[in-house]
Amino acid sequence: MPKSLEKTRKKIAKKKGNITALHENSRDSQRLRRAQNRDDKLLRVASARKKNDKPLVVRAAYFQESIRENDGKPLELSAIQELITTYVHQNDEEFGVLKKERRPGRPASTREDLLKIKIAADEKEYENGFYLPDxxxxxxxxxxxxxxxxxxxxxxxxxxxxxxxxxxAPSKFPPKGES
Structure with missing residues (x-):
């Protein structure tokens, strides 16, 4: 967690004593605002990065679980392709349920649209080369x-x-937009 605000507050408190008695536009209050904005920006960037990294972490966890089910032994290419197919179509059941629940003539729900896009993207990636640990x-x-x-x-x-x-084909980590 960013700590520049705490450090700035501590420095000002050393110099001034009581920091609750600052003028609204004083240099010290401006330093505190800048430190707070810097901390907020760092948190926003970190959460955005974590959101972008989550799909690869979930993918690695899925294949880690399959390795553990195989007692930690390497897999053959045919078994890996079966795992990839299972991974790509893991949301098909939920998509089918959402499609059945929808009344005729109604537009698809947001969740249904997202699942459709995710399944299509995973299938396209599998055609071109599915990215996974070796x-x-x-x-x-x-x-x-x-x-x-x-x-x-x-x-x-x-x-x-x-x-x-x-x-x-061997690949590098992170994929840098190649997925």
Whole structure:
């Protein structure tokens, strides 16, 4: 959490004593406002970054769980493609339920539209090359099994793109807009 406001407040309190008795437009009050704005901006940027990073963290957690179900052993390409297909179509059931519940002639709900877009995007990514940790490499499988959910550890893993046709291409982390 940003601490520039606390540091600034402490410095002003050392100099002035009581900081509740500041003039509205004094230099010290302006310093406090700037520090507060800086802290707010850092929190906004951090939350936006966390929101952008969440899909890759969720994806890595899904494949980590599949590795754990396989007793921490590397997988064959056919098994990986089955896992990818399961991942891509994990929301199909909810999408079907939402579609059935909708009365005829009514527009789709926001949730239904979002699921449709997500499923289509995942299918397109799978056609071009699905981005995931390399599950065929034994060392990488061990590293993925040890992963505890933080973003910074994901860069230690080897990442690949696997297309629907079976082409495996090495990739870098983070994907930088290639997904």
């Amino acid at each position: 599950l065929t490499d034994a060392d990488n499988v061990v590293f993925l099994d040890r992963w505890e959910g933080d973003w910074s550890y994901l860069s230690t893993l080897k990442w690949v793109r696997i297309s629907k046709s079976g082409v495996v």
